[in-house]
Amino acid sequence: MDALESLQQSVGYHFREQPLLLQALTHRSAGARHNERLEFLGDAALNFVVAAKLFARFPKVSEGDLSRMRARLVREETLAEIAGKIALADSLILGPGEIRSGGARRDSIRADALEAVIGAAFLDGGFSAAERIVAQLVEPLMTDDLGGEELRDPKTRLQEFLQGQGRPVPVYTLVAEKGQAHERRFVARCSVPGAEATEAEDGSRRKAEQQAAALMLVQLQVAVRG
Amino acid sequence: MDALESLQQSVGYHFREQPLLLQALTHRSAGARHNERLEFLGDAALNFVVAAKLFARFPKVSEGDLSRMRARLVREETLAEIAGKIALADSLILGPGEIRSGGARRDSIRADALEAVIGAAFLDGGFSAAERIVAQLVEPLMTDDLGGEELRDPKTRLQEFLQGQGRPVPVYTLVAEKGQAHERRFVARCSVPGAEATEAEDGSRRKAEQQAAALMLVQLQVAVRG
Known part of the structure; x- marks a missing residue:
């Protein structure tokens, strides 16, 4: 199975339009059809879907604490970790400079690409597609101790x-x-x-x-x- | 027609669960079932729907500029203005202190309640309900000169x-x-x-x-x- 196929299995969504997925995986160093606009869209989708899931899962938690829980789930570090688990780096499309300098290992590049994949899924399959990816990748992290010390x-x-x-x-x-x-x-x-x-x-x-x-x-x- | 009915016509969505709408309109000064959690949800929904609409409407605009355009559309001032147009203040439920001090005229209270209404609509009718309200109230502001000077x-x-x-x-x-x-x-x-x-x-x-x-x-x- 190739990396792209395996990635789609890991995120729990199969793209109808493969070029859209490819664009989501393309760093700006690699060309004009890169993922920055998709990242903007995916970041917003992720923030919303995570908000909705936390809202439903923690009916007694205040909005301030929901907001802190979300920040923990959508921060670069967490997203890069998820990207690591699903070997997203294997499918990244980087420019030659980024390849040489090990860009595929950079947290920011991985996290951005993961957001872009969520944005692309929304375009490809509507809200439920974005929801499915978040359910698959982020929801397992919504444990009772998510609040932790600070909350x-x-x-x-x-x-x-x-x-x-x-x-x-x-x-x-x-x-x-x-x-x-x-x-x-x-x-x-x-x-x-x-x-x-x-x-x-x-x-x-x-x-x-x-x-x-x-x-x-x-x-x-x-x-x-x- | 009463204020609540008229509000639902103005936002372009009629709630199946009226109590949900009432909660969205209830400021924390008025009681325990207030709108702060719904505001958290609605803020995220609004940000996402506006992002998606800007993404589609401005296919050549960079993510940075999309982000600035969105900030302009979802800031308190803009939301309070929209709330003013649809006379949202007539339906606000405030505590006695806020009523005396004219809380219904405060931008923050109006803007928060508008976000809460969007969050409540999402719970009541799913993503498409939130989308409908944004399409009705915010989309008309997405004009070509939205970018303006700064962009x-x-x-x-x-x-x-x-x-x-x-x-x-x-x-x-x-x-x-x-x-x-x-x-x-x-x-x-x-x-x-x-x-x-x-x-x-x-x-x-x-x-x-x-x-x-x-x-x-x-x-x-x-x-x-x-």
Whole structure:
């Protein structure tokens, strides 16, 4: 089986128009019909399909966390890794300069080509074709621990951090309430024995506390590393 | 006809699940079932559908320019304007604080709700529903002059700028070529009598000249304003 055939099996979609797939695999160094416009299209398709899948899979996760989860899935590093798994480099079409300098191993070239393949699939087979590739390649990465450390709330993380060092739990106090009723602002303080207190302001008291906790966490982590 | 019915006519899509539409119109100030997650979804849908439509409509435009055109179409200001045209504010559901402070007139609240409506439409009627709303509301803005001033190349703009002031045309010189054959870098200089020359470097000579022209343009425009 040739590389192109094997690639189409790996991405879970077979192109009706093979020239479209070839264009998606063509780096700009290789000629005029290169993949940059397809990459623009594919990047948008990927972002949307991943957003839709995360939205459905994590019904209780806030939009901010969904957005962070997505960023993790669509970043160059992740895409280059996926491209590695499906041996996309074997099908890349590069100019002679890029071939000599090992362009096929570059994360950016691989990630861009993967996006371009998704864009080309959308043109070739409509939205469902782009969806199929994302379902095949990206959906398996949407695990429950995708959120990971960063998505847990700062107050929880701060408490765990302090417990890990055998220190007392933090104390939160509301130090000010500003503004009129409909645009109230809260200033929360986070105090930890032996550390400078941190303060943060927000329209929600809970968020102000979370932000003060995040600041404290940064301060303590810098102290540990220093 | 009530506001909700009229809104659905204006966006070109009638919801099967009215509660979904109501949630899209609910600002976070008004309760727990607010539109922030739908906004996340709708933002991604909008970005993709606009990308796909621009891709098809402007087959010769580079990915960079497509990206700039899209940014213009999906920015808050544009979306708030569209929301204004379809009287979306009449259907917004806001908390008492936001009502008192005139939240329905805020660009961000309107733009977010419009995105949320697109996200809700996708959930309600699939990709084609989101596509229909974008076709109805955003596609009319995809005119040939969408690119506008910024999308014309800097060398052309610099020349026109100088002609407008009755000054001589700029002169471009190649001041250096660096690197090996497959990764050649070009340094171009743009000279205009009475102004400090500008220089820029790029892997393409043409692009280096364009960048030098852009720098000159900035410099001359600052001088004019100063």
